Amino acid sequence: MKNCPVRRLIQLKQGYHHGDLRNALVIEGLKLLEQEGHSDFSLRDLARRVGVSAAALYAHFADKGALLAAIATVGFGQLREALEVTIRDEGDLMEQFLHMGWAYVRFGIERPALYKLMFASEDLPAKCDEYPELEAAAEAAFGTLTGVLEHLQRRGLVRAGDPETDGLSVWAHVHGLTSLIITGRVECACDPAPQPAEVVRSSLETLLGGLRSPARPVRVPAAAP
Amino acid sequence: MKNCPVRRLIQLKQGYHHGDLRNALVIEGLKLLEQEGHSDFSLRDLARRVGVSAAALYAHFADKGALLAAIATVGFGQLREALEVTIRDEGDLMEQFLHMGWAYVRFGIERPALYKLMFASEDLPAKCDEYPELEAAAEAAFGTLTGVLEHLQRRGLVRAGDPETDGLSVWAHVHGLTSLIITGRVECACDPAPQPAEVVRSSLETLLGGLRSPARPVRVPAAAP
DNA sequence: CACCAATCTTTACATCGTTAAGTTCGGGGA
DNA sequence: TCCCCGAACTTAACGATGTAAAGATTGGTG
Numbered sequence: 154m155k156n157c158p159v160r161r162l163i164q165l166k167q168g169y170h171h172g173d174l175r176n177a178l179v180i181e182g183l184k185l186l187e188q189e190g191h192s193d194f195s196l197r198d199l200a201r202r203v204g205v206s207a208a209a210l211y212a213h214f215a216d217k218g219a220l221l222a223a224i225a226t227v228g229f230g231q232l233r234e235a236l237e238v239t240i241r242d243e244g245d246l247m248e249q250f251l252h253m254g255w256a257y258v259r260f261g262i263e264r265p266a267l268y269k270l271m272f273a274s275e276d277l278p279a280k281c282d283e284y285p286e287l288e289a290a291a292e293a294a295f296g297t298l299t300g301v302l303e304h305l306q307r308r309g310l311v312r313a314g315d316p317e318t319d320g321l322s323v324w325a326h327v328h329g330l331t332s333l334i335i336t337g338r339v340e341c342a343c344d345p346a347p348q349p350a351e352v353v354r355s356s357l358e359t360l361l362g363g364l365r366s367p368a369r370p371v372r373v374p375a376a377a378p
Numbered sequence: 379m380k381n382c383p384v385r386r387l388i389q390l391k392q393g394y395h396h397g398d399l400r401n402a403l404v405i406e407g408l409k410l411l412e413q414e415g416h417s418d419f420s421l422r423d424l425a426r427r428v429g430v431s432a433a434a435l436y437a438h439f440a441d442k443g444a445l446l447a448a449i450a451t452v453g454f455g456q457l458r459e460a461l462e463v464t465i466r467d468e469g470d471l472m473e474q475f476l477h478m479g480w481a482y483v484r485f486g487i488e489r490p491a492l493y494k495l496m497f498a499s500e501d502l503p504a505k506c507d508e509y510p511e512l513e514a515a516a517e518a519a520f521g522t523l524t525g526v527l528e529h530l531q532r533r534g535l536v537r538a539g540d541p542e543t544d545g546l547s548v549w550a551h552v553h554g555l556t557s558l559i560i561t562g563r564v565e566c567a568c569d570p571a572p573q574p575a576e577v578v579r580s581s582l583e584t585l586l587g588g589l590r591s592p593a594r595p596v597r598v599p600a601a602a603p
Numbered sequence: 604c605a606c607c608a609a610t611c612t613t614t615a616c617a618t619c620g621t622t623a624a625g626t627t628c629g630g631g632g633a
Numbered sequence: 634t635c636c637c638c639g640a641a642c643t644t645a646a647c648g649a650t651g652t653a654a655a656g657a658t659t660g661g662t663g
Binding site for chain 2: 273291321322325327329360365
């Protein structure tokens with residue numbers, strides 16, 4: 154009778170065992186992150202909200218980093234969903250591409266603390282190896298982006314190139330726009346006016362122009378000392 | 379005889395007054411940041427290195443955020459220098475553009491903790507207003523990027539468009555590449571092999587292709603609810 | 604020469620992440 | 634059915650952190 158869904162829904166505090174603490178921590182952590190921001194996110198505060206002692210997390214997560222990694226993992230999942238929603242079977246494919254790009258940026262604008270966390274791994278070698286689920290979720294979101302790109306390639310709407318390489322260009326571009334906007338380097342993000350949509354669309358159309366033109370041979374610049 | 383450069387060079391501890399604590403904190407802070415990373419950067423450790431009590435900083439900085447903002451400000455200055463170094467009077471202009479882009483990404487690869495700090499402002503409205511020097515330094519670095527772009531425009535090597543708009547595309551692109559690489563989302567950054575140079579060059583050439591093609595009219599997608 | 608304001612120190616406080624040891628519970632084996 | 638073992642949780646404590654308050658020390662100005 155463990156992990157009973159009924160008990161999980163009712164969520165009545167029955168003294169000791171919570172029943173589904175791990176999920177509760179992640180879900181409440183998402184809320185707390187959006188409210189308090191990345192730097193003011195504390196385990197004790199989170200535990201207080203869930204109604205549990207601060208040390209209880211350590212039965213489910215190795216440390217704070219593991220909790221944040223789990224939160225970032227569902228963040229990437231939600232990002233992937235936000236991108237997939239824009240996929241249609243009808244209509245202008247190029248327009249769909251622009252809409253997906255705008256959906257990506259909007260995800261960051263609407264949930265800046267979560268987005269920053271997702272791209273704020275402190276020491277990359279540790280995170281890459283320690284949290285394979287994070288890596289998988291991130292690659293899945295990336296795959297949605299490249300998937301649409303491959304679709305455009307098959308229809309001949311953009312040049313035929315390596316989907317990984319050109320997909321990286323797309324990802325870097327939308328991620329760069331998002332990051333600049335939510336860190337305040339682009340002023341148009343201060344209010345939710347349609348201005349950022351214009352900026353993003355214009356920038357993505359520029360990138361699309363490059364994806365239309367044929368690829369040129371790549372020469373490596375001399376390695377720096 | 380205050381702020382005497384000789385005393386500043388000799389740096390002998392004369393009991394109480396340090397002489398040039400503010401600069402010493404920023405300079406040593408840059409080193410500490412690269413060694414320890416962003417999350418392990420502590421004021422007490424920094425004060426220990428400079429040979430001063432932990433509370434001494436508060437005579438020069440309002441809080442930790444102000445210190446980090448000062449560090450990020452010189453970081454943007456050094457980034458601008460790294461970009462300007464690539465400017466030449468002779469040679470292929472497009473090639474120079476690619477070299478500057480690679481210099482940008484290399485800056486982030488070589489000093490990831492500093493670069494992350496520069497683009498990690500926690501709450502944008504506060505930072506934008508509180509630290510005008512930071513804003514100015516960031517815009518100066520951005521201006522170097524757009525300056526080269528304007529040069530390309532005057533020579534007719536790219537389309538004639540709004541330098542601010544197209545400059546943002548360039549900045550977003552190189553920043554996105556840098557960010558993805560140093561957060562471990564692009565695997566090629568694990569070792570300092572010439573691979574990232576190839577990736578970056580290829581991606582920037584794609585963007586250049588878009589900057590060559592004529593701009594299309596911008597239509598704003600319907601605002602989401 | 605005396606004083607003032609800036610600079611720096613000591614001390615203290617609340618909070619944080621994390622560990623250690625003890626408590627409570629659920630469920631599988633007898 | 635009961636018992637008991639391991640997982641899930643608690644309380645208590647530790648060291649470290651950012652920061653405020655109060656006092657000591659200085660260099661330059663009157």
